[in-house]
């Protein structure tokens with residue numbers, strides 16, 4: 001009997017898993033022994049790191065968007081549908097039109113979304129570069145900003161732990177190029193005692209901030225935004241006046257995970273850190289931002305997890321035990337200037353060792369923006 | 381007050397965002413009075429976490445060496 005693998009979410013993880021399965025077992029898919037369905041609620045596939053470049057008008061949104069259909073191997077059946085319920089007992093997922101999709105194996109890669117409703121005043125008076133609309137709105141605000149105070153706030157959890165730092169460094173560059181840096185005050189805030197979670201990144205970034213005149217306010221967990229007085233107020237009692245507030249708000253899992261009661265209080269799915277199976281369910285794998293694993297929510301995480309998920313599902317389809325283990329590998333590129341970058345690699349057991357920033361790595365990061373589409377297609 | 385653990389956060393192997401960020405995240409969805417226990421194999425947590433607790437005004441219940449990792453318990457005070 002034919003086995004049905006349903007993949008939910010057509011972003012980084014979902015697209016890579018679908019393509020890798022289709023490319024690894026093409027004959028079984030052709031014969032109808034295995035069917036691979038990718039369900040996504042968006043026709044478009046957006047390369048999210050592009051939002052940072054859009055906000056500075058360094059690139060246009062269209063450069064980071066492709067039609068999901070054009071990225072898929074012929075063995076993958078793409079259905080655009082909004083899934084509103086996952087019923088793990090019945091092994092079915094349901095769309096808002098009432099369509100049911102039955103699965104033998106379900107892969108969940110529904111990502112994470114920034115939420116603006118957890119902090120009073122945030123939705124009314126902040127900018128962001130974590131959504132498509134946010135990046136476009138911020139681009140327009142920055143283009144018209146000529147003097148005043150910019151404050152960057154960071155909440156947890158959020159995807160791409162390097163992005164808030166990159167945003168602040170790029171703000172400095174952007175206003176220098178426009179000849180306005182002396183009129184623009186930039187304050188970067190961070191929840192803990194140093195400017196980044198990774199000690200080595202913090203050690204590099206703190207003197208860099210000082211050199212560039214970027215203020216750093218540590219131990220700052222945003223609690224309220226006073227939209228009248230234009231103050232960002234922290235849990236620790238610090239008040240920062242702003243003219244433009246750029247927030248990296250706390251993220252939640254996709255609504256379908258919350259509504260189906262599969263996640264924790266933030267909608268992240270309890271996942272086995274090695275097998276990547278949902279805890280307590282033998283037929284569901286989870287990858288990317290959707291897991292509750294204490295590691296970076298990043299495209300590179302989803303990328304490395306793809307290997308484990310694909311290997312385990314194919315083993316199970318062949319009646320073998322799923323023995324591939326994810327080792328916690330994450331690789332992170334960090335843009336340090338408009339023309340310099342660094343990269344850091346770590347696993348659950350191997351602490352991070354950052355590379356020295358270089359122009360070459362910057363070009364590699366730029367190249368990755370293009371190469372990404374080859375990775376998504378499963379060609380690299 | 382009870383020291384029963386309301387939530388355990390296994391942050392072993394977490395370099396980024398790291399155990400302190402995991403505990404800040406977990407605190408937000410907890411109730412005042414709850415005790416949370418975080419597991420960390422990062423030596424830095426033994427200093428980092430109490431420092432933040434002090435700053436915000438939560439209570440450090442205990443720090444315990446559990447072999448190759450630490451268990452740090454915190455009571456949410458506000």
Ligand SMILES: Cc1cc2nc3c(=O)[nH]c(=O)nc-3n(C[C@H](O)[C@H](O)[C@H](O)COP(=O)(O)OP(=O)(O)OC[C@H]3O[C@@H](n4cnc5c(N)ncnc54)[C@H](O)[C@@H]3O)c2cc1C
Pocket residue numbers: 008009010011012013014039040041042047048049050051052081082083084109110111112129130131159160163254255256287288289290297298299300301302331332333
């Ligand atoms: C500004 C910014 C910069 C970044 N920079 C980097 C970087 O430099 N390096 C890096 O590694 N990562 C970076 N990231 C993070 C990276 O983009 C994400 O971690 C990555 O996309 C996660 O992949 P995913 O598959 O888990 O989720 P996503 O890629 O977000 O995909 C989720 C998919 O699920 C679909 N979906 C959700 N709910 C439903 C539903 N109910 N029904 C049907 N479909 C659904 C969505 O439409 C989407 O297609 C950045 C992110 C941002 C915002």
